[in-house]
Amino acid sequence: MTKEYELNIGPNHPGIPGNFSLHLELEGDTIVKANGDSGYLHRAFGKLMEHRLYLQNVALIPRICVIEPDINEAVYAMAIEELMGVKIPERAKYIRTIILEAARVNAYLFGLGIFAAATLGLYTLMQWAVGDRDYMIDLFASLTGARIYHMFIWPGGVRRDLPPKFEEDILDWVKFIKDKLPDYDAVFFKNSMFLHRTKGLATITKEEALSMGVTGPNLKATGVAQDVRKDEPYAAYPYLDFEIPTMTEGDAWARTIIRRLELELSLNLIEQAVKKMPKGPVWTKMPNPFKWYVPRGDAYARVESSGGEYGFYFVSDGGAKPYRVYVRGASMPHMYPLAEKLLIGQKLSDAPQILGSLNICPPEIDR
Amino acid sequence: MEKQTKNGSDLKEKVKEFEHGSLISPLSSAKYLFKKPHTLQYPKETKPIPERYRGFHINDLDKCIGCGNCMSICPCEAITMVDVKAFYLVSSKEGTTDTRPQVDYGRCSYCGLCVDICPTGSLKLSKDLIYSSTDADTFVWVPAVEQGREIGFIQSDELTPLVLDKLEMSELEPDVRKKTFEELILGFSKEEAQAEAARCLGCGICMQGCPAHMKNPEYIQAIFDKDFNLSVKYMLEDNALPGICGRICTHKCQDDCVYNYRGDAVQIMWLKRFATDAIKDYSASDPVRLPQTGRKVAIIGAGPSGLSAAYYLSLMGHSATIFEKNKIAGGGLGLGIPMYRLPVYEIDKEVEHIKSLGVDIKLGVEVGKDITFTDIMKNFDAVYIGVGLSYGRAINLKGEDHPDVIQAIDFLRQVKVEGRRDIARKVVVIGGGNVAMDVVRTVKRLQEVRYDDGNTVAQMASLEDWDILPASKEEVEGALAEGVIFNPAWGPKEVRFNESGKIVGLEIKKVKSVFDENGRFNPTFFEDQIKTLEADYVVEAVGQMTNLGFIPEDIAKDLKYTPRRRIFIDDYGETSLVGIFAGGDLVETSLGNAISAIANGHRAAIGIDFYLKGK
Amino acid sequence: MEIERLNQVIRGTVEVKRKQRVDIIVDNADIVSALHSLKLFGFNQLTLVTAVDWIEEQQFEVVYVLYSNAQKVVAIVKARIPRENPEIETIEDLYPNANKYEVELTEMFGIKVRGNPDSGKPFLLENWHDLPPMRKDFDSIKYATEHYEARHRKENND
Structure with a gap:
């Protein structure tokens, strides 16, 4: 005999990737209805930006998401550059690419580590991944002066040129992670436990994914090679040689393996970018911050984040502060409605894997 | 296409690897049991801190000028400017404040924008970010240079949000301009003015240096916003003659501009000139018009201070009448300043504006001659004296009573007002100030126009050597470019004549020192080092003086003077005589320039308004 | 580019702003029909x-920011509506992920969305x-x- 009941998971729960809660209705251990509940970290970045000068926002926006802050700096800069018609120097493009890819690797390491540990109990991967990520954080500190919130990509280019020996150091780190990958595979990606728990779980079809606005690894796992880096290349991506990995299964396993492949791709991209990077200036002069007006108009700037398409819809009224900024986080459609739909009919014990495999980042929903 | 399939098949291979799991392979992690751990044993082991590390602030309090730009740029409102006099000896240098940034580390985001914007470069971030306390209130302090706190993130001169370089102002070429009395500074175009205005940080440090404390940041912002009427309105709030000041001001504001520390000062004066030139008349820019009060004020002298007093009095609703002994208004501006610096039409524009408010300017009426001071006292509710220093000061030079030895002020008046165009071939000007520069450059122009054989000499002899020459740098450079010969550190001895009584030269002696050990003006000479400059005409440009003879003896005897023989006035410009106000170059606070005369006039207008209301 | 053909199927102004960006300005009443046409035209994702x-x-x-993954073009559809009693029609049937964006519109701007059952329910607040x-007048x-x-x-x- 089954009994219906309601269960609330979160907002602080190891099976939930971040600060949101999930309201489940269950029959036995089968989920019949799932409702997400967001709002635990709503900070109204759009509103905050309306009150700050263009330069001041550089210090604010990385805080939207701690896992991968640099994408915010990049889209913010790109939106302003588009409205002002500013071209950035070649070297700055490469530096941006290196930063964005390194941040992506960090995000994957962190995300996969948490996924393995919190949902499957495989703590080894988390400890390795988070530790290995820290070496890149040290490199970020030597490049930008800060560990997490770099505030380094700003409109016109980047804030400083590379410090001495940086190229060497980052290539060492890339090699270090590459050498570590077989160990990652052995403990996690080729671990039977992981395979059994995720294969065939919460499958999405290509059509469903497209209709719901799903992007990033979650979409690539269904066989769609959609990636902003290829489709609307920004920074130095037009100059780099790469293919977008796709899989066709569309299940939790495929979504995770795609991240593993993307991780490797990013490492390759960093190597390419470091080797191809030209010498030269790193910044196109921008106006005095107190007299910095951006021409009236709107722009939608987008980049590929570790979660999918990430963008700012940016409106200027010609004044000294942004008139309106809407932050488009990749996770919004991944949670609403994707996760809510995927959970229906699944076992309660699978819910963490499903959510973890979608790599939902709550700050992108709340903002 | 081929490559793509190749990559595609590579990918399939790769994915295949993951399709089969193993329960044994995870055990390979056991090998890490025998590897060195990655953890550092803090505090025994520490990581090296990167060069650019963004930690707590370091601020060189001596270098910091308290401009507050760090506070304005701070996105977190973490910085407040606090008065540090209680615990730190601040120098009271002009262009600085007694405040220094105080940082709330509960708010600070360590973005380093304050460091990037810092105009002096005093602010840096350190490599230190460790501080702990149970009292949250202690996370606020005024950063200074501290022992053991290593420098981390510093500013860069290339990658700076400041726009360090000024826009070069275009002017007539020296070869062209020395032959003409056309205005030599061409002025900004709209785009140039916009670009120069865009450099201003808006900190307002420049307002301190200005005797009138003009609202420079506001009017520059208005220029940037292309609202020139508003810009001039901000100017007129403190300065009745902005277009004139936009040309001839001593621009102390620019000396104080924070950009001086790392680049070129914002060219505030040229911006002022641009905005006033951009609008035809100022009628839309008067800051305020109060209803008529029916009170009458007499103003003696139509110089900058008199015009300024008249302007503000009429804004406040009083009727002002100006008595001017000369045939033109403008005082020292109209008479003394050469046309290539200040064209007559520019003075006319601003005088017309003041007249349009109902100010009655009676030209050619000399008080004491055409009208008595007593009559004025009788017919008006208050009197303002702004007669300035309209008489040249003689230096008791042997031979100076010769008709070919002339006072600078008379010479300039003859050229500008009376249209004098004749000039000798060899002229010596005595003096090293801005007036002397005006004279010598005027002489040069007259010579170039009159003699086209190039056989002319215009030279100067000044007590001061190059390093202490009182004239402004621009003036000296301009004169040099036009071919003026300088004899710095030479004092006049006597004028030499030939048998027929014509001047043949000026004998000068080498200066030993200009000031004595107390810093007082007291020149000494090497009496044995003498040379003679060939000359057939000599102009004395060593200073001016006033003449208050028009005030009847019984009134004048109660007039108090300061130790430096200037008229004593109180904080509102009132003299020791009730209802009689004074300003301009007659009073102690004057720096002998137009802008401080304008400021005096404004202040006296406020004083007169108070006086009339209380009467 | 095929995008130029959009003019024929959409009532409104279509402007190719730059490579991969199309600006479409429509009337309030035409939003749903415009989005419908755009979806048929290949704009299959709602960003x-x-x-x-x-x-x-x-x-x-x-x-509304839409994306056509076949043509790799972003379309930005804009419609002005009065600030008094603002109301729009839902597009949830066309793009399922519109639901929460519309809920957000109601919550953050007070724009009512007809046909969206969740419009007016709390989301982030x-x-x-x-x-x-x-809203700009919220201080x-x-x-x-x-x-x-x-x-x-x-x-x-x-």
């Missing part, structure tokens, strides 16, 4: 829905009784001072 408060003109501008916060500093106590710090003179 975001948001609004801009043009308070001086007393209008809201509702913005809780117990909100003030003006919708993303966040005033709200903060009214609802939260400022921290008083003792004078620190070291």
Whole structure:
């Protein structure tokens, strides 16, 4: 005999990737209805930006998401550059690419580590991944002066040129992670436990994914090679040689393996970018911050984040502060409605894997 | 296409690897049991801190000028400017404040924008970010240079949000301009003015240096916003003659501009000139018009201070009448300043504006001659004296009573007002100030126009050597470019004549020192080092003086003077005589320039308004 | 580019702003039909829905950002609606992920979405009784001072 009941998971729960809660209705251990509940970290970045000068926002926006802050700096800069018609120097493009890819690797390491540990109990991967990520954080500190919130990509280019020996150091780190990958595979990606728990779980079809606005690894796992880096290349991506990995299964396993492949791709991209990077200036002069007006108009700037398409819809009224900024986080459609739909009919014990495999980042929903 | 399939098949291979799991392979992690751990044993082991590390602030309090730009740029409102006099000896240098940034580390985001914007470069971030306390209130302090706190993130001169370089102002070429009395500074175009205005940080440090404390940041912002009427309105709030000041001001504001520390000062004066030139008349820019009060004020002298007093009095609703002994208004501006610096039409524009408010300017009426001071006292509710220093000061030079030895002020008046165009071939000007520069450059122009054989000499002899020459740098450079010969550190001895009584030269002696050990003006000479400059005409440009003879003896005897023989006035410009106000170059606070005369006039207008209301 | 053909199927102004960007301005009444046509035209993904408060003109501008993954073009559909009693039609049937974006519009701007059952339900805010916060006339500093106590710090003179 089954009994219906309601269960609330979160907002602080190891099976939930971040600060949101999930309201489940269950029959036995089968989920019949799932409702997400967001709002635990709503900070109204759009509103905050309306009150700050263009330069001041550089210090604010990385805080939207701690896992991968640099994408915010990049889209913010790109939106302003588009409205002002500013071209950035070649070297700055490469530096941006290196930063964005390194941040992506960090995000994957962190995300996969948490996924393995919190949902499957495989703590080894988390400890390795988070530790290995820290070496890149040290490199970020030597490049930008800060560990997490770099505030380094700003409109016109980047804030400083590379410090001495940086190229060497980052290539060492890339090699270090590459050498570590077989160990990652052995403990996690080729671990039977992981395979059994995720294969065939919460499958999405290509059509469903497209209709719901799903992007990033979650979409690539269904066989769609959609990636902003290829489709609307920004920074130095037009100059780099790469293919977008796709899989066709569309299940939790495929979504995770795609991240593993993307991780490797990013490492390759960093190597390419470091080797191809030209010498030269790193910044196109921008106006005095107190007299910095951006021409009236709107722009939608987008980049590929570790979660999918990430963008700012940016409106200027010609004044000294942004008139309106809407932050488009990749996770919004991944949670609403994707996760809510995927959970229906699944076992309660699978819910963490499903959510973890979608790599939902709550700050992108709340903002 | 081929490559793509190749990559595609590579990918399939790769994915295949993951399709089969193993329960044994995870055990390979056991090998890490025998590897060195990655953890550092803090505090025994520490990581090296990167060069650019963004930690707590370091601020060189001596270098910091308290401009507050760090506070304005701070996105977190973490910085407040606090008065540090209680615990730190601040120098009271002009262009600085007694405040220094105080940082709330509960708010600070360590973005380093304050460091990037810092105009002096005093602010840096350190490599230190460790501080702990149970009292949250202690996370606020005024950063200074501290022992053991290593420098981390510093500013860069290339990658700076400041726009360090000024826009070069275009002017007539020296070869062209020395032959003409056309205005030599061409002025900004709209785009140039916009670009120069865009450099201003808006900190307002420049307002301190200005005797009138003009609202420079506001009017520059208005220029940037292309609202020139508003810009001039901000100017007129403190300065009745902005277009004139936009040309001839001593621009102390620019000396104080924070950009001086790392680049070129914002060219505030040229911006002022641009905005006033951009609008035809100022009628839309008067800051305020109060209803008529029916009170009458007499103003003696139509110089900058008199015009300024008249302007503000009429804004406040009083009727002002100006008595001017000369045939033109403008005082020292109209008479003394050469046309290539200040064209007559520019003075006319601003005088017309003041007249349009109902100010009655009676030209050619000399008080004491055409009208008595007593009559004025009788017919008006208050009197303002702004007669300035309209008489040249003689230096008791042997031979100076010769008709070919002339006072600078008379010479300039003859050229500008009376249209004098004749000039000798060899002229010596005595003096090293801005007036002397005006004279010598005027002489040069007259010579170039009159003699086209190039056989002319215009030279100067000044007590001061190059390093202490009182004239402004621009003036000296301009004169040099036009071919003026300088004899710095030479004092006049006597004028030499030939048998027929014509001047043949000026004998000068080498200066030993200009000031004595107390810093007082007291020149000494090497009496044995003498040379003679060939000359057939000599102009004395060593200073001016006033003449208050028009005030009847019984009134004048109660007039108090300061130790430096200037008229004593109180904080509102009132003299020791009730209802009689004074300003301009007659009073102690004057720096002998137009802008401080304008400021005096404004202040006296406020004083007169108070006086009339209380009467 | 095929995009030029959009003019024939959409009632509104279509402007190719740059490579991969199309601006489409439609009337309030034509939003749903325009999006419908765009979906048939290949704009198969909804990237975001948001609004801009043009308070001086007393209008809201509702913005839909669509993406065609076949043509790799972003279309930005904009419609001005009056600021008084703002209402739009839902597009949830066309793009399922529109639901929460529309809920957000109601919550942050007070724009009612007809046909969206969740419009008006709280999403990111809780117990909100003030003006919708993303409106330009919502003063966040005033709200903060009214609802939260400022921290008083003792004078620190070291």
